[in-house]
Amino acid sequence: MGSIDMDIKAPRGVRDILPGESWKWAYVVRTTAEAMADFGCSEVHLPIFEQTELFSRGVGETTDIVEKEMYTFSDRGGRSVTLRPEATAGMVRAALENGLCAQGASAKLWCWGPMFRYERPQKGRYRQFHQIDMECLGVSGAGADVEVIDLSAEIFRRLGLRNLEVVLNSVGCPVCRPVYRQALLAHFEARRGELCETCLGRMERNPLRILDCKNPSCGAAADASPAIYDHLCPECRDHFEEVRSGLERLDLSYRLDKRLVRGLDYYTKTAYEMLSGDLGAQNAVCGGGRYDNLSEAIGGPHLPGVGFAGGLDRIVLVMEEQGCSFGRAPAVRVYVAALSDEARSAVQVLTHRLRRHGVAAEQDTASRGFKAQMKSADASHAAWTCIIGPEEMEKGLVTVRNMADGSQASLAPEAVPEFVTKEGNQPL
Ligand code: AMP
Numbered sequence: 001m002g003s004i005d006m007d008i009k010a011p012r013g014v015r016d017i018l019p020g021e022s023w024k025w026a027y028v029v030r031t032t033a034e035a036m037a038d039f040g041c042s043e044v045h046l047p048i049f050e051q052t053e054l055f056s057r058g059v060g061e062t063t064d065i066v067e068k069e070m071y072t073f074s075d076r077g078g079r080s081v082t083l084r085p086e087a088t089a090g091m092v093r094a095a096l097e098n099g100l101c102a103q104g105a106s107a108k109l110w111c112w113g114p115m116f117r118y119e120r121p122q123k124g125r126y127r128q129f130h131q132i133d134m135e136c137l138g139v140s141g142a143g144a145d146v147e148v149i150d151l152s153a154e155i156f157r158r159l160g161l162r163n164l165e166v167v168l169n170s171v172g173c174p175v176c177r178p179v180y181r182q183a184l185l186a187h188f189e190a191r192r193g194e195l196c197e198t199c200l201g202r203m204e205r206n207p208l209r210i211l212d213c214k215n216p217s218c219g220a221a222a223d224a225s226p227a228i229y230d231h232l233c234p235e236c237r238d239h240f241e242e243v244r245s246g247l248e249r250l251d252l253s254y255r256l257d258k259r260l261v262r263g264l265d266y267y268t269k270t271a272y273e274m275l276s277g278d279l280g281a282q283n284a285v286c287g288g289g290r291y292d293n294l295s296e297a298i299g300g301p302h303l304p305g306v307g308f309a310g311g312l313d314r315i316v317l318v319m320e321e322q323g324c325s326f327g328r329a330p331a332v333r334v335y336v337a338a339l340s341d342e343a344r345s346a347v348q349v350l351t352h353r354l355r356r357h358g359v360a361a362e363q364d365t366a367s368r369g370f371k372a373q374m375k376s377a378d379a380s381h382a383a384w385t386c387i388i389g390p391e392e393m394e395k396g397l398v399t400v401r402n403m404a405d406g407s408q409a410s411l412a413p414e415a416v417p418e419f420v421t422k423e424g425n426q427p428l
Contacts, residue, residue: 013119013127024316024326025130029112031158032132032310039151041108041134046090048114052080058089058266058298062206069117083116087133088266088291088307089298095137096300106138112312124282124314132315135307142239145270145290145306146246152274152286152308153252159315160324163277164285166254168247169228170240171208171261173268174293176233181207183226191221211259227258239269262287266294270306276318285318286310334361334420335377339370339389346388350398350413357417377403384420 010016017025033043052072059065071083084090091109094100100107112132119125134151136144149166156164172180184207188195195203196215203210211222232240247254254272262271271289279285288308295303319326334354338347347363354361362380364373377385387399397410400419411419 011127013121015126015128021316023330024319025312027326028159028312028315028319029132030327032110032112032155035151035155035158036110036134039108039147039154041110041151044091044094044109044111045113046087046094046111047084049081049083050090050093052082054089054093054298055082055085058092058294059086060266060297062209065117069119071116071118085117086115087111087113087131087309088135088305089294091133091135091307092137092291092294092300092303092305093298095135096295096298096303101138101303104138106136108134108136110134122282124279124311124317126313130312131309132312133307133309135305137303137305139306140292140304142242142246142270145239145243146250148288148306148308149243149247149272150250150252152288152310155310156274156285156315159319160322161276161285161315161318162322165275165277166247166252166272167257167260167275168244168254168270168272169257169260170232170236170243170269171267171271171289172228172232172236176228176231176236177208180226180228180231183231184208184210187225188221191224194218194221208261211261222259225258229256229258236269243270262289266291266297268292272308274310276314278318278321279314282314284311285314330360332360332362332380332382334359334384334386334416335373335380335382336361336363336386336388337370337373337377338364339387339392341367342390343388343393346393346413347386350386350388350416353413354417354420357421359417359421386416 036043055070056066065085070085072080075081091111095107095109110133113130114128115131116128118127121127134148136148153166171177185203188203188207188210192200194217195210196213196218199210199213199215199218210218211225213219213222229240260271260273267289269290269292272287273284274286275283276285286308290304290306292304294305295301336347336351336354338344351361351363362382364376374385383403385401385403387401392398396412398413398416399408400411400416401408409419
């Protein structure tokens with residue numbers, strides 16, 4: 001049966017992760033979980049929707065996310081809720097609400113799951129996408145920033161991704177950013193004619209955002225703009241220098257980019273992204289940085305933080321393009337077939353026995369004939385087929401066929417699990 005044309009389809013910009021891909025996701029998440037544990041991070045599961053205010057205050061009113069990308073609706077009690085567009089604000093809320101950072105404690109937390117943004121869909125950009133997110137809360141020193149960047153690089157190293165570049169910047173803090181903002185305004189004021197409509201609007205609201213505009217003419221104006229490094233206050237400058245020397249100590253190469261500002265208002269000091277040379281326009285596989293003022297923005301106490309979010313959909317895309325390994329694909333090891341109707345119950349018992357021993361086994365539950373079962377066995381690429389028919393029933397044995405060379409053995413059912421898993425006994 002081919003695909004069926006129905007009126008009801010998945011909404012635009014969202015997709016199904018089907019069996020051919022889902023096992024790859026599981027591999028990426030498993031590998032990530034191991035790296036997270038090695039870096040002392042604990043996994044948490046957080047709600048997919050939150051009070052809208054969490055994002056309008058925590059992500060920032062002038063960001064694209066809050067201005068035009070949120071899935072916001074009223075629930076039946078008339079409360080405004082929003083499908084999470086990112087994970088950091090929720091993570092900080094959860095840490096505060098549950099006292100994870102009480103009395104100066106710090107916490108390293110991670111989670112993964114779907115995020116929702118009403119963006120224009122294209123390759124690598126979806127309206128429901130998935131992030132791996134890690135946040136280090138309660139530490140203001142640059143050592144934490146270096147650890148976060150190192151952790152993201154380590155995850156990608158373990159996944160075998162190549163051709164990645166770390167791009168680094170500092171976005172300053174409320175002390176130095178206003179000074180820089182003035183310098184930027186003066187620069188862009190003189191080049192108003194080169195700016196697109198959107199950037200003209202950004203002049204008043206958030207001129208830093210002009211720096212990451214994709215419009216070529218705005219880009220040329222941004223390239224010639226003053227660099228934030230020359231405007232950082234002493235504290236931000238020292239922090240930036242420490243991050244850079246920390247990365248150099250660990251041999252993590254990076255490129256400085258004064259135009260990297262990222263879309264989120266709560267960032268302070270460090271901002272970074274990891275870009276893939278194999279992704280086209282949507283080339284960021286990971287973005288992160290420091291956000292020392294987020295907690296206060298959502299009504300909490302001062303709580304410094306630094307973290308990153310990696311795009312799972314894009315990571316899998318790049319890995320596929322680069323031919324990276326996803327570990328072993330799920331496969332049926334043994335197909336158990338009934339030669340006659342009387343043998344079906346013995347097939348059920350043997351299949352159950354194999355699975356109890358952790359052997360991936362498959363059987364026919366649709367009462368199909370022997371030929372159809374053997375077709376399924378071939379299609380499943382099972383290494384072994386067990387056949388039970390009248391003769392086997394009489395002797396209390398099972399015929400075990402090596403599917404690679406057709407050789408057969410007669411075994412007692414109890415001996416089958418060990419036989420098909422024994423080292424040196426493998427047909428493929
Ligand atoms: P951000 O929260 O915007 O810094 O995004 C962090 C990472 O999530 C990006 O580097 C992308 O890999 C991924 N990402 C962000 N938006 C999308 C999207 N609409 N579709 C797919 N991946 C995305």
